[in-house]
Amino acid sequence: PKGHIEHHGKAIDYRQNKALGLLFKTCALCGNANLQKQKMQRKSLLKQKENKYWEIIGDPTEGALVVLAAKAGLWRKEIEGTESRIREIPFDSDRKRMSVVYQDRQNLKIVYTKGAPDLILNLCSHVLINGEKVHLSLEHRREIIQQNEKMGEQALRVLGIAYRILPENINQADEVLEKDLIFLGLVGMIDPPRQSAIRAIAACKQAGIKTVMITGDHQITAKAVAKELGLLDQGGLAVTGTQLDQMTDCELDSLIKDIKVYARVSPSHKLRIVKVLKEKGEVVAMTGDGVNDAPAVKEADIGVAMGRTGTDVTKEASAMILADDNFATIVAAIEEGRGIYDNIRKFIRYLLSCNVGEVLTMFLAALFALPLPLLPIQILWVNLVTDGLPAMALGVDNADPDIMLRKPRNSKENIFSQGMWRKIAGRGMQIGLGTLLVFVLANYLSD
Secondary structure, X not given: OOOOOEEOOEEOOHHHOHHHHHHHHHHHHOOOOEEEEEEEEEEOXXXXXXXXXXXXXXXXXXXXXXXXXXXXXXXXXXXXXXXXXXXXXXXXXXXOEEEEEEEEOXXXXXXXXXXXXXXXXXXXXXXXXXXXXXXXOHHHHHHHHHHHHHHHHOOOEEEEEEEEEOOOOOOXXXXXXXXXXXXXXXXEEOOOOOHHHHHHHHHHHHOOOOXXXXXXXXXXXXXXXXXXXXXXXXXXXXXXXXXXXXXXXXXXXXXXXXXXXXXXXXXXXXXXXXXXXXXXXXXXXXXXXXXXXXXXXXXXOEEEEEOOOOOHHHHHHOOEEEOOOOHHXXXXXXXXXXXXXXXXXXXXXXXXXXXXXXXXHHHHHHHOOOOOOOOHXXXXXXXXXXXXXXXXXXXXXXXXOOHHHOXXXXXXXXXXXXXXXXXXXXXXXXXXXXXXXXXXXXXXXHO
């Protein structure tokens, strides 16, 4: 509803503030997300109620901007009744911005732009203050940057909003359209970390799994979110894509173990990070959802794509798809995988120990010219009943309570490592010698 936007408890009417109205209008138009009403059935003991609620269709970030505009009373469908989109310059991870060009009934063309505040600010020559177009001075830039940093420190993802009325017969090149913009303001949004994600990251620390954040957000915002998640400790570093470009491979190789946050990165940076980690012998799992994440997801040992928001390209490049887009699901999968691996080792250890015992019993009996301890049918019975069923039970055994307190095993070690051969041989000898001893005593006592 109109007037739902508030400032210090007072309703704001965008019609009384030109800059605010244009900012909300840009939020509504500069994107491809939509709001859609859904019907939800609620049954009670007395009657069945049907409630309507809104659902975002499209990118969550653009959806948040559309919700902001809708709360102020501006809807894209209503605006497009008088204006039509004639051009779109899509978001790109290198450009870190998106622009659309609309034309009204008087053939007036307007470009609306949103993106990283620092980059948007560099494209602006003026700012709208009290409805007046004012030259963007150094003081204005400094004030906007300070506000951007303050919002980032509150773990807000901040976008800069700007527009421009295009002159007639303007060159349609992208760099010309996105030039001499008029800065409108900053929009901050927050995606509060799930408690399950915080607990999952803590579990990763206990399990010896290093978790790092790679994001296109501002470094201040990324650091604030990382602290809330428990990712960034006192010894952790946060670097930007620009700083990565200035590092040599040797410098990055020496620092990468301490870097916990990567901010303002491009797809090439993500790919470089994955490659350096793999060169250091790490087993790398990379999550992603966008097309630009696909190269890094494919390069990683385990590529993880988002099932809900992920693109088809990223899903094709991944080895695993998260149906719920929840980081905690990855940690649950690691725990389940460790349990399965333990059960496989139990299964193999039990079967081989029993078989070594059987072979040793028959071999020693033949070596010492003793009567045959086991008939062929008895060996088949042992393999069928005493080997198969207990081994199957071990294969579905519950995981140990401390399984996520162990450090990761070396990916190059085989399944018989950690003394498993010795256990198989030792227990096989116990079974074989014990069986043979009982057999000899039984024959001696019967004689």
